[in-house]
Amino acid sequence: MLIVVALGVRAWVASQNYFYWDDLILIGRGARFPLFSSELLLYDHDGHFMPAAFFVTGLVTRIAPYQWALPAALLILGQALASLALLRTLRLVLGWRLALLIPLVLYLFIPLTLPAFAWWSAALNALPLQIALAWVCGDAIQLVRTGRRRYAVSGTAVFVVSLLFFEKSVLVPFVALAFVILYLRTQAEEAPIRSAVNKAKALWIPSAVVLAVWIPVYLITVESPVTGNGRSMSAALLHHGTSLGTLPTLLGGPWQWERWIPGPAWADPPTFLVILAWAAVLAAVVLTVRSRQGAGWIWACAAAYFLASVVAMTATRTAEGTTYELAQTLRYFTDSATVFALAIALYFASPQRKPRVATVPIRSVAIAFSVLFIASSLFSTATFVNIWRESPTRDYLDNARVSLATITDAPLLDQPVSIWVLLPIAYPNNMASNLLAPLPDRPEFASSTPTLRVIDDTGRVVDAEVTFTRRIPEGTDPQCGTRVEQPTELPLDGPLTGWGWTVRLNYLASADGTIDVSLTTGDAVSVPVKQGLHSTFVQVVGSGTTVKVVPRTPGLSLCFAAGQVGAVVPVTK
Numbered sequence: 001m002l003i004v005v006a007l008g009v010r011a012w013v014a015s016q017n018y019f020y021w022d023d024l025i026l027i028g029r030g031a032r033f034p035l036f037s038s039e040l041l042l043y044d045h046d047g048h049f050m051p052a053a054f055f056v057t058g059l060v061t062r063i064a065p066y067q068w069a070l071p072a073a074l075l076i077l078g079q080a081l082a083s084l085a086l087l088r089t090l091r092l093v094l095g096w097r098l099a100l101l102i103p104l105v106l107y108l109f110i111p112l113t114l115p116a117f118a119w120w121s122a123a124l125n126a127l128p129l130q131i132a133l134a135w136v137c138g139d140a141i142q143l144v145r146t147g148r149r150r151y152a153v154s155g156t157a158v159f160v161v162s163l164l165f166f167e168k169s170v171l172v173p174f175v176a177l178a179f180v181i182l183y184l185r186t187q188a189e190e191a192p193i194r195s196a197v198n199k200a201k202a203l204w205i206p207s208a209v210v211l212a213v214w215i216p217v218y219l220i221t222v223e224s225p226v227t228g229n230g231r232s233m234s235a236a237l238l239h240h241g242t243s244l245g246t247l248p249t250l251l252g253g254p255w256q257w258e259r260w261i262p263g264p265a266w267a268d269p270p271t272f273l274v275i276l277a278w279a280a281v282l283a284a285v286v287l288t289v290r291s292r293q294g295a296g297w298i299w300a301c302a303a304a305y306f307l308a309s310v311v312a313m314t315a316t317r318t319a320e321g322t323t324y325e326l327a328q329t330l331r332y333f334t335d336s337a338t339v340f341a342l343a344i345a346l347y348f349a350s351p352q353r354k355p356r357v358a359t360v361p362i363r364s365v366a367i368a369f370s371v372l373f374i375a376s377s378l379f380s381t382a383t384f385v386n387i388w389r390e391s392p393t394r395d396y397l398d399n400a401r402v403s404l405a406t407i408t409d410a411p412l413l414d415q416p417v418s419i420w421v422l423l424p425i426a427y428p429n430n431m432a433s434n435l436l437a438p439l440p441d442r443p444e445f446a447s448s449t450p451t452l453r454v455i456d457d458t459g460r461v462v463d464a465e466v467t468f469t470r471r472i473p474e475g476t477d478p479q480c481g482t483r484v485e486q487p488t489e490l491p492l493d494g495p496l497t498g499w500g501w502t503v504r505l506n507y508l509a510s511a512d513g514t515i516d517v518s519l520t521t522g523d524a525v526s527v528p529v530k531q532g533l534h535s536t537f538v539q540v541v542g543s544g545t546t547v548k549v550v551p552r553t554p555g556l557s558l559c560f561a562a563g564q565v566g567a568v569v570p571v572t573k
Contacts, residue, residue: 002101002104002105002108003080003083003084003087003104003108005108006079006083006108006109007076007079007080007083009109009378009381010075010076010079010117011072011076012385013114013117013118013381013384013385014072014075014076014117014118015072016385016388016389017068017072017118017119017120017388017389018068018389018391018393018394019066019068019071019120019393019394019397020119020120020264020391020393021119021121021262021264021422021426022045022046022119022121022122023071023119023120023121024393024421024422024429024435025045025121025422025426025429025434025435026045026053026054026057026121026124027057027060027061027065027066027435027438028429028434028435028436028437028438029043029054029057029058029429029434030054030057030058030059030060030061030062030438031058031061031062031065031437031438032434032437033058035055035058035059035062036055040054040055040058041054041055042221044221044222044223046225047222047223047224047225047316048125048166048167048222048225049167049217049218049221049222050124050125050164050165050166050167051164052128052161052164052165053121053124053125053164053165053166056074056124057121057124060074061438065438065439065440066397066401066438066439068394071120075117075120075123075127078123078127078128078131079117079127081127081131082127082130082131082134082338083107083108085130085131085134085135085138086103086104086107086130086134086338086341086342087100087104088134088135088138089134089135089137089138089141089342089345090103090104090341090342090345092138092141092142093141093183093342093345093346093348093349094345094348094349097348098363098366099348100345100348101370102344102348102366102370103340103341103342103344103345103348104341105370105373105374106250106337106340106341106344106373107337107338107340107341109252109373109374109377109378109381110249110250110252110337110340110377111249111252111253111254111267111330111377111380111381111384112246112249112250112330112333112334112336112337113126113130113334113337114330114380114381114384115264115265115329115330115331115334115384116330116331116334117334118384118385118388119264119331122331122334124165124166125165125166125168126166126331126334126335128161128162128165128166128169129162129165129166129168129169129172129335130334130335130337130338131158131162132158132159132161132162132169132172133172133175133176133335133338133339133342134338134342135154135155135158136155136158136159136172136173136175136176136203137175137176137179137180137342139151139152139154139155139158139176139203140155140176140177140179140180140196140200140203141179141180141183143155143199143200143202143203144180144184144195144196144199144200147199149202151203152200152202152203152206155176155203155207156203156206156207156210159172159173159207159210160210163210163214167218167222168312168335170211170214170215171305171308172207173203173204173207173208173211175305175339176203177196177197177200177204178301179342179346180196180200181193181196182294182297182298182301182346183346183349184196185294185297185350186294186346186349186350186351187349188351225315225316226315226316227315227316227317227318227319233314233318233322233324234311234314236324237310237313237314237318237324237326237327238307238310238314238327239324240324240325240326240327240328241310241313241327241328241332241333242306242310243274243277243278244267244268244269244274244327244328245267245327245328245329245330245333246306246330246333246336247274247277247278247281248267248269248273248274248277249267249330249380250277250280250281250340251273251276251277251280251373251376252372252373252374252375252376252377252378252379252380253267253269253273253277253376253380254267254268254269254273254380255269255270255273255376255379255380255383256268256269256270256383257380257383257384257387257388258325258387259387259388259390261390261391261392261420262391262392262419262420262421262422262423264329264331265329265384265387265388266325266326266328266329266330267328267329267330268328285299288347290353291352291353292347292350292351292352292353293350293351293352293353294346294350295347295350298343298346298347298350299343299347301343302336302339302340302343305336305339306333306336306339309332309333309335309336310327310332310333312332313326313327313332313333317332392418392420392421392457393421395458395459396417396418396420396421396457396458396459397459398459399458399459399460400436400439400455400459400460400461401439401441403455403459403460403461404436404439404441404442404443404455404461405441405442406461407442407443407453407461408443409451410443410449410450410451410453411443411444411445411446411448411449412432412443412444412445412446412449412453412454412455412461413445413446413447413448413449413452413454413502413537413539413568414431414432414433414445414446414447414539415431415432415454415455415568416430416431416432417430417431417432417435417436417455418455418456418457418458418459419457420457421435422435432445432455433445447525447526447527447538447539448517448525448527448528448536448537448538448539449536449537450530450534450535450536450537452464452465452466452502452504452537452568454568454569454570456570462570462571463570463571464568464569464570464571465568465569465570465571466502466503466504466537466564466565466566466567466568467564467566467567467568467569468564468566469496469501469564469565469566469567470492470493470494470495470496470564470565470566471492471493471562471563471564471565472490472491472492472493472503472505472547472560472562472563472564472565473491473493473562474561474562475559475560475561477559479559480508480559481559481560481561481562482559482560483557483558483559484515484549484551484557484558484559484560485551485556485557485558486550486551487548487549487550487551488548488549488550489520489546489547489548489549490546490547490548490549490560490563491545491546492544492545492546492547492565494545495543495544495545496519496542496543496544496545496565497543498521498522498541498542498543499541499543500539500540500541501519501539501540501541501542501565501566501567502537502538502539502540502565502566502567502568503517503537503538503540503547503563503564503565504535504536504537504563504564504565505517505527505535505536505537505538505547505549505560505563506534506535506560506561506562506563507529507533507534507535507536507558507559507560507561508532508533508534508558508559508561509529509530509531509532509534509556509557509558510531510555510556510557510558511531511553511555511556512528512529512530512531512553513528513529513551513552513553513556514526514527514528514529514551514552514553514556515527515529515549515550515551515552515553515556515558516548516549516550516552517538517540517547517548517549517550518540518542518547518548519540519541519542519543519544519546519547519548519565520542520543520544520545520546520548521542521543521544522540522541522542522543522544523540523541523542524548524550525538525539525540526552529556529558537568547563547565
């Protein structure tokens with residue numbers, strides 16, 4: 001019942017979402033490259049190696065390009081698998097006891113997992129890792145108990161799949177080993193480390209082989225994501241990730257979220273909740289360590305996993321200009337929710353230090369705290385959804401889908417999409433030719449066009465013009481302007497710095513043909529011309545004081561009138 005209710009809540013969250021930032025990059029690449037190509041599957045996406053995530057996105061894009069229903073359904077399916085995998089392992093540790101509900105409730109409703117679930121591309125990393133952490137720990141316990149090799153096979157298979165979705169899954173076998181060792185300690189095993197290693201070596205050995213193959217492939221494929229900029233920020237990021245990020249979620253916080261569009265949302269808990277969270281966690285650690293044997297080791301291992309996530313974030317995601325709120329986005333620690341739940345299960349499986357003398361109805365207190373936690377978490381979920389759905393991307397893509405379908409007479413010049421959808425730091429993935437590639441009904445994007453149009457910030461196609469940054473003066477021939485029958489340089493009224501420019505050429509052509517256009521320096525662009533009097537708009541990259549024109553069609557003669565070079569802007573009405 002709890003899982004069904006939690007999935008209902010997550011279904012509501014998913015229904016309020018839409019594609020965001022990296023989603024657009026993954027979908028654009030999924031539309032442009034073959035499904036089984038190395039350009040798609042082995043792409044180094046910001047230091048990530050995730051061929052399975054690219055494959056799934058490419059498949060979804062082919063089935064329903066920029067349609068949210070299918071990704072939303074897959075989010076719910078992934079969350080269901082993660083929840084059931086955790087339930088299986090909790091049952092293996094605790095049996096069908098009421099204590100099982102406490103770690104399960106924590107995992108199902110904790111807001112720590114919200115940001116990664118709501119963001120499609122982040123969920124493609126996070127959910128397979130959560131599934132693997134829970135499932136492989138369960139298989140390791142079953143392998144130790146029964147010795148059946150099928151648990152080694154399934155554990156290795158799940159580990160491999162998760163590794164293809166997210167490189168952080170390299171930690172899965174190490175978490176499983178630590179989990180089994182701690183579990184055997186709760187069962188009074190005399191040599192838990194030796195037993196865990198020997199009894200489950202059928203799982204550890206193939207996992208080691210997988211890592212031995214995977215690590216070189218990762219190092220060859222991906223440029224090192226370590227930035228080296230996080231050392232000076234590490235203490236502050238730890239504070240923001242712990243006090244202002246993760247700890248309040250253990251009480252169902254943060255209650256409040258903040259966002260600067262187009263950036264992601266981050267936790268913004270009130271100060272008293274931060275203080276309350278620290279007090280609650282410290283009190284819980286003291287009480288649990290005093291009440292059960294081995295509790296200190298369990299919490300130390302769970303904390304070590306969380307701190308490893310902080311270190312990984314600090315090493316790979318900090319650069320000049322990084323804000324501390326990065327740690328409060330929570331998506332770098334979302335898998336810690338699974339580890340925390342497994343740690344709580346181990347705690348309840350541990351033997352008590354001395355017989356408990358019940359002075360208060362423990363069950364009633366547990367139920368009360370659980371109800372308060374769920375209520376607090378649901379409130380945080382509602383406030384998160386309220387701020388996360390504030391995004392222009394859906395309207396932008398809806399408008400682009402309709403507007404582009406009406407353009408059939410000329411190609412569009414490529415251009416960055418609205419900064420409210422994708423910032424220039426995502427170049428070249430922020431270019432319209434990449435981001436809008438999945439749309440089936442649209443004009444082609446080209447380096448020249450006879451009709452100048454742009455896509456505005458709303459996603460609509462509008463008429464455009466070229467600014468007069470530099471002019472191409474009228475030629476000296478009164479009947480022709482500047483006659484071009486061989487390579488010719490059209491002078492500008494001033495120099496241009498090295499940049500991407502758009503040239504407007506007004507010409508009279510003797511026949512249909514092709515010309516090459518470039519600036520004084522820079523690569524030439526092949527441009528089709530039509531017989532008669534026309535204009536063409538050409539994108540060039542370079543610098544200099546002239547526009548070079550080279551006819552490529554034998555016998556082609558052209559007359560050029562005055563023109564201009566500048567930037568493309570919408571026509572003001």
